[in-house]
Amino acid sequence: MARLFGTDGVRGLANGDLTPELALSVAASAARVLAAHDRSHRPVAVVGRDPRASGEMLEAAVVAGLASAGADVLRVGVLPTPAVAHLVGGLDADLGVMISASHNPMPDNGIKLFAAGGHKLPDGIEDEIEAGLTSGAVRPTGAEIGRVSDVADAVDRYVQHLLDSTPHPLTGVRVVVDCANGAASFAAPEVYRKAGAEVVAIHAEPDGININEDCGSTHIDKLRDVVREHRADLGIAHDGDADRCLAVDASGELVDGDQIMAVLALAMAEAGELTHDTLVATVMSNLGLHLAMRESGVHLRTTAVGDRYVLEELRAGGFALGGEQSGHVVFPALATTGDGLLTALRLMSRIAATGKPLAELAGVMRRLPQVLVNVRVADKHAVVSSDVVKDAVKDVEAELGERGRVLLRQSGTEQLVRVMVEAPSHEVAQASADRLAGVVSAVA
Secondary structure, X not given: OOOOOEOXXXXXXXXXXXXXXXHHHHHHHHHHHHHHHOOOOOOEEEEEEOOOOHHHHHHHHHHHHHHHOOOEEEEEEEOOHHHHHHHHHHOXXXXXXXXXXXXXXXXXXXXXXXXXXXXXXXXXXXXXXXXXXXXXXXXXXXXXXXXXXXXXXXXXXXXXXXHHOOOOOOXXXXXXXXXXXXXXXXXXXXXXXXXXXXXXXXXXXXXXXXXXXXXXXXXXXXXXXXXXHOOOOEEEEOOOOOOXXXXXXXXXXXXXXXXXXXXXXXXXXXXXXXXXXEEEEEOOOOHHHHHHHHHHOOEEEEEOOOHHHHHHHHHHHOOOOEEOOOOOEEOOOOOOOXXXXXXXXXXXXXXXXXXXOHHHHHOOOOOOOEEEEEEEOOOHHHHHOXXXXXXXXXXXXXXXXXXXXXXXXXXXXXXXXXXXXXXXXXXXXXXXXXXXHHHHHHHO
16 A cells, blocks of 8 residues: 655645545544653644645644644644744644645645654654554543644744844845745735835735646746836745745746755855855756856755755755755755745845845856656666666766766656756757657667
8 A cells, every 4th residue: 555645744635535534534643643752741733724725624624633632732824834844843832734735736735744843754753643543542531632722923923933034134125926825925925025125926815726826836927927017126936835935037037946045055155154065955956056066166965856855964964055946945944844935035135135136146057958758657666777778878978978967767656757858958958858768668
């Protein structure tokens, strides 16, 4: 049977794969596992959600599951995922539950769990929770049943944390923020204004149905138009739960997560804040980031794809900055997970402090054309270990030399092999990727 927990919690079609019954069971099992690990007190859990309609139903189920297992529940309402992670630590809770499917379409939803301090749960604890779904545990009664209360100042606590983490006032910065009709629809415009920016907010009117619909970090065309219309210095695009941040410069050109990390890494190195002069990224980060960091004297460490692997490397090495091309950026000294609002504030602080436009700052990195081809196969493990495929990869790598890069990897969830090629031109990248995809298909 497939593992219930993926790389980012439990996710699926709300009321289809992810039912209220499953949500209740997961929450109750999580509370029991935590109680078993620490019997010194009754567990306390923070519960938040994004504004999608199914979140109301799933929140009720999660709260019921936690309370039925004897955990006290602190509801914080609609807030970004990183806000829930922060509040787990700030409220001295034992567990955090965020109900969100991030950038996925509205019909989907998910359950993300955070341990004490706001850290993601280790795989071992997730396995215990999954095993406990069918344990038939005895439920508490009477005064042992958990209590439920609302945290009235949850947004204010999070906003103040962000303001305290912003190194330079945003005075003079005009920004358009696309809130994806998601969890940041109130908090993002609020904190950017309080930090000193002039803010134009779009897609900041969630109705439970319109989250991520032709907006946010996966659809930036409208953001580009509004930035140019208002002659803004930049645009910021968040996803549904606001753990990501992408940007566009004043002309509407995309500034992706790799470029944002390049800008912030150099700023932190200049301030003496970049521990060991090291940035952590995934294998999917553009070769341009590698070249830019090398030229600037910054070491780049790479991990497997997934924010949890970035987090593991950051914690293991004591590093200060890491993230993904998707705009999921982590500052371990300030947050335990990717925080799109924190990332945007740090990026705008750099603009305000230097007086330089975003295009100039992001110009430290030239993004090489990147082509990704997904090939459906019968046995992904056999394909990637095939000598024929390995030889084909070596041939393309030899042709590209230091001007390009090849990455062949298995999908974590499907029988797919992903062929990624970077090259000096899109034409070369596409031709090389198609050639390798053909080899993969023939072997499959």
